[in-house]
Amino acid sequence: MQHTRIPEQLPVMEKLKILSDAAKYDVACTSSGTSRGNNGKGIGNCFDAGICHSFAADGRCISLLKILFTNECICNCRYCLNRSSNDVPRATFTPDEICELVMGFYRRNYIEGLFLSSGILNSPDYTMELLYQTLRKLRTEYHFGGYIHVKAIPGADPALIEKTGFLADRMSVNLELPTAEGLRRLAPAKTREKILRPMRQVQNRMEENRNELALYRSAPRFVPAGQSTQMIIGATPESDFQILSVAESLYQKFDLKRVFYSAFVRVNDDSVLPALPGGPPLLREHRLYQADWLLRFYGFEAGELLSEARPNLNVLFDPKCDWALRHLEEFPVEINRASYQTLLRVPGIGVKSAQRIVKARRLGSLDFPDLKRIGVVLKRALYFITCRGKTLYPVKIEEDYITRNLLYVKEKLPPQLQGDVTYRQLSLFDDGMPLSFGEQAELLAAEGQELLTAGADAGGAGRFV
Amino acid sequence: MTTIFVCEDSLDGILTGVYEAWDSRLGHENVRLQTEAEGTLELFCQYRPVRRDLEKAEKVLRTVRRRMGEKAREAVCYAAACTDERKADAIYRLIVLGLSMADGTKAVDCLQNPAVLLVEKLRYKAWHEAERMLGFLRFEELENGVLYARMEPPYAVLPLIAPHFADRLYQENWIIHDLRRGQAAVHRAGGGWFLTEAEALSTLEKEGRSGAEQEFQKLWQAFCSSIAIEERRNPRCQQNLLPLRFRPYMTEFGADRSRTVLN
Numbered sequence: 080m081q082h083t084r085i086p087e088q089l090p091v092m093e094k095l096k097i098l099s100d101a102a103k104y105d106v107a108c109t110s111s112g113t114s115r116g117n118n119g120k121g122i123g124n125c126f127d128a129g130i131c132h133s134f135a136a137d138g139r140c141i142s143l144l145k146i147l148f149t150n151e152c153i154c155n156c157r158y159c160l161n162r163s164s165n166d167v168p169r170a171t172f173t174p175d176e177i178c179e180l181v182m183g184f185y186r187r188n189y190i191e192g193l194f195l196s197s198g199i200l201n202s203p204d205y206t207m208e209l210l211y212q213t214l215r216k217l218r219t220e221y222h223f224g225g226y227i228h229v230k231a232i233p234g235a236d237p238a239l240i241e242k243t244g245f246l247a248d249r250m251s252v253n254l255e256l257p258t259a260e261g262l263r264r265l266a267p268a269k270t271r272e273k274i275l276r277p278m279r280q281v282q283n284r285m286e287e288n289r290n291e292l293a294l295y296r297s298a299p300r301f302v303p304a305g306q307s308t309q310m311i312i313g314a315t316p317e318s319d320f321q322i323l324s325v326a327e328s329l330y331q332k333f334d335l336k337r338v339f340y341s342a343f344v345r346v347n348d349d350s351v352l353p354a355l356p357g358g359p360p361l362l363r364e365h366r367l368y369q370a371d372w373l374l375r376f377y378g379f380e381a382g383e384l385l386s387e388a389r390p391n392l393n394v395l396f397d398p399k400c401d402w403a404l405r406h407l408e409e410f411p412v413e414i415n416r417a418s419y420q421t422l423l424r425v426p427g428i429g430v431k432s433a434q435r436i437v438k439a440r441r442l443g444s445l446d447f448p449d450l451k452r453i454g455v456v457l458k459r460a461l462y463f464i465t466c467r468g469k470t471l472y473p474v475k476i477e478e479d480y481i482t483r484n485l486l487y488v489k490e491k492l493p494p495q496l497q498g499d500v501t502y503r504q505l506s507l508f509d510d511g512m513p514l515s516f517g518e519q520a521e522l523l524a525a526e527g528q529e530l531l532t533a534g535a536d537a538g539g540a541g542r543f544v
Numbered sequence: 545m546t547t548i549f550v551c552e553d554s555l556d557g558i559l560t561g562v563y564e565a566w567d568s569r570l571g572h573e574n575v576r577l578q579t580e581a582e583g584t585l586e587l588f589c590q591y592r593p594v595r596r597d598l599e600k601a602e603k604v605l606r607t608v609r610r611r612m613g614e615k616a617r618e619a620v621c622y623a624a625a626c627t628d629e630r631k632a633d634a635i636y637r638l639i640v641l642g643l644s645m646a647d648g649t650k651a652v653d654c655l656q657n658p659a660v661l662l663v664e665k666l667r668y669k670a671w672h673e674a675e676r677m678l679g680f681l682r683f684e685e686l687e688n689g690v691l692y693a694r695m696e697p698p699y700a701v702l703p704l705i706a707p708h709f710a711d712r713l714y715q716e717n718w719i720i721h722d723l724r725r726g727q728a729a730v731h732r733a734g735g736g737w738f739l740t741e742a743e744a745l746s747t748l749e750k751e752g753r754s755g756a757e758q759e760f761q762k763l764w765q766a767f768c769s770s771i772a773i774e775e776r777r778n779p780r781c782q783q784n785l786l787p788l789r790f791r792p793y794m795t796e797f798g799a800d801r802s803r804t805v806l807n
Contacts (some may be wrong), residue, residue, distance in 0.1 A: 081612040095763055100734075100770040117714045124712045131785070132681040133796055135772035138781025145771060185759045186691065186716065187683045188709075189795065344775045439641055449656060 094170040095180065096351060101150040101161050105253075105309065106339040110142045110191035112304030118537075121222025123192075125183060130191050135159075136173050143194035143228060144184055148172055148209055152198030154436070156266040158314050160346045161198050161272045164240040167499045171200065174213040178221050185225055188394045192226030193217070199232060206290055207235035207243065226304075233269065240277055241284060241301075249304040251338070252278045257322045261315035264351060272418060282334050294504055305336030309418065313343040314352060315359040318390035323370055323381040330374065332337075366392040371400055372437040376430055377423045382455070400426040403463060410463040411476060415444045427460030447471050459485065546576055546589040553579040553598045553634060555624040556699070558632045559601035560593045563640055568592075572640050577632035602640070612642040613649035622674070623666035625700045634662040674701040678708055680790045683718060683759075685754040691718040692748055694793050702729055703739060710737045721745055761795050768796040 089097075100258050111129030119501045131140040149171035150161040160167065177195070184190045210229055217223045228249040231240050235238065244250055252274055259271040281302060288301035308329065309323065326338040345352055370392060373379040377399070384398050385391070393401040394413035403410065403426050412421050414436060420435040434456045439445060439453065446466045451457055461471045462481045474480070545752040547570055551561030558579065565575045576589075583590070609617045620638070623631055637659030638669055642651030654660045683691035691713065695702075702722045709718065713731070719728045728742035791797035 092763060092766060096766050096770050117711045119714065122713060122715060132679040134769060134786040135767060136779060136782055136784045137772045137776040138687050138778040138785065139773060141768060183765060187760060201672050305768050361776065435655060439655045442654050443656050450663060453655060502551055502558060534708050
């Protein structure tokens with residue numbers, strides 16, 4: 080073990096400012112995935128669903144104390160603010176400073192735990208050792224039982240990564256860029272193999288740990304909340320199809336819990352980096368997250384959403400709507416009979432409403448007012464579903480017609496897109512103009528009334544017999 | 545003639561009401577439950593006040609737990625924390641339905657039933673509020689080392705969130721003060737927590753904070769502003785996720801900064 084003194088010249092306040100500012104481009108700030116009670120000796124527990132403690136001015140959640148251990152770095156990645164050739168103020172925490180900060184913040188309920196990343200100081204091994212020492216101190220000396228997310232440093236000794244993994248809840252290695260080619264161009268010091276090796280190691284160790292836990296319930300737990308990674312979107316010319324395929328294979332082959340997408344922010348003036356006059360590609364990032372959810376919770380595959388011929392996600396529609404419009408032969412589906420998997424594929428029905436539909440229809444058949452109450456977004460779903468064999472009102476199952484109507488619903492789009500959504504010129508003749516919200520509401524109300532009166536007839540005196 | 549049972553606006557009050565209404569043997573369709581302090585009296589019905597009785601409430605809750613399952617118990621507890629005036633009757637109807645079914649655990653899934661749906665909606669509302677409070681609550685350290693937090697939630701979520709903090713801050717002395725209801729949850733280090741009237745606590749608000757408190761507040765404020773990415777600035781989104789009403793008691797916004805966006 081190396082014992083080099085870390086210079087302490089800055090006050091903690093300055094260090095915190097520099098090192099949280101340097102850590103802000105890391106997306107992951109989730110505190111979910113572990114459920115753990117207080118150990119009785121110290122402070123802290125973990126809440127399975129995670130807790131957001133605040134929201135920053137960019138609307139991102141603040142759940143963990145997200146800091147770098149140091150922003151000194153031997154790498155010179157083109158996109159990174161902390162690259163060695165940049166002239167930025169540098170700082171390095173000591174393990175004790177981090178522990179004091181975490182405990183002070185945690186007691187006051189500011190945070191759910193610690194997110195610790197780092198630039199590479201001296202060597203990957205040296206940096207990983209420092210991260211390990213910090214975690215060890217926090218867990219054994221301060222008896223901290225809250226959430227810890229730590230980065231595994233590519234190229235570090237596997238034994239160190241393993242030791243650290245037993246102290247953390249989540250570990251992550253950033254993939255940085257979706258393809259090996261992009262990595263070669265922008266991060267010459269990193270290679271795909273070097274990044275994937277610790278990821279594979281963590282995956283294998285987690286697998287082993289599951290077996291150990293099956294044998295001995297009290298065996299120490301290795302990275303119980305799983306591992307995640309992140310990719311930068313828009314710094315290199317990859318298509319959405321490539322990005323989603325990479326994400327899919329990470330989920331399937333590396334058993335990842337989450338893949339995060341980070342819209343590229345141009346912090347360095349470098350000729351290799353693309354200029355982004357419209358700011359970071361936030362809408363693209365949003366669509367990728369939507370597609371990511373479809374992969375994880377809706378049973379979609381990347382190949383269904385996109386293909387070589389259509390490599391990018393539609394900006395106007397969310398990926399599910401887009402898919403449904405291209406597969407109208409599968410619609411409409413009957414709400415009272417369709418399988419759960421089929422329901423999940425209907426635009427306007429999410430996991431929650433699909434579950435509620437499946438539960439509620441066991442006890443009676445459902446109609447549109449019921450769906451509205453259950454939480455189905457009818458303005459989107461109505462073109463794709465029937466209840467007891469009927470659609471809400473006569474609609475054509477026709478791509479052109481539905482596209483026009485869905486655009487009329489107007490999902491919130493960024494201002495530069497709002498103006499030029501002229502999908503088709505208006506016709507003088509009425510060929511199925513959409514109903515206004517008022518008319519839709521009236522229709523729904525009328526149906527609800529019918530249902531109520533029918534219920535009164537059927538119920539009445541016999542209800543409590 | 546309908547008989548209306550007027551019960552106290554608390555979980556125990558409502559559950560006692562359920563017990564009394566059932567026990568009156570007037571028939572479920574002839575009784576209704578209402579919480580106290582509601583304006584308009586109705587003609588042609590009889591009002592019967594119900595006095596809170598912990599034993600009866602306990603019996604009802606135990607029966608719900610046994611016959612209708614943990615989910616139903618939770619739904620009843622959370623729904624009772626809301627301010628909706630129909631909640632007492634909806635809870636009664638849910639329990640009537642659940643106990644009439646062969647498998648009572650299915651009662652909470654009958655979302656076509658208006659009362660069940662209402663209870664489910666109220667449960668979600670109170671749960672959502674409680675869940676946000678778990679994150680947005682801020683403790684301040686007093687001079688004697690006790691952690692003190694203030695809040696003003698629209699629903700009575702204090703008893704719902706206190707167990708979470710009792711586990712998390714097990715080795716700490718803490719007090720959570722619900723200013724709107726004049727209630728406080730008090731926890732002793734290494735022990736349990738209890739609910740109490742908070743009149744005696746009114747001095748705490750003004751009492752001095754510990755020396756380290758100022759420093760940590762400043763550190764936290766600095767962290768919150770430096771963690772935001774300027775290029776992605778989106779105050780609208782921030783406000784959707786963290787409405788202004790929470791901000792007066794949050795360290796990073798503070799009373800005077802409550803209307804401002806962090807930057």
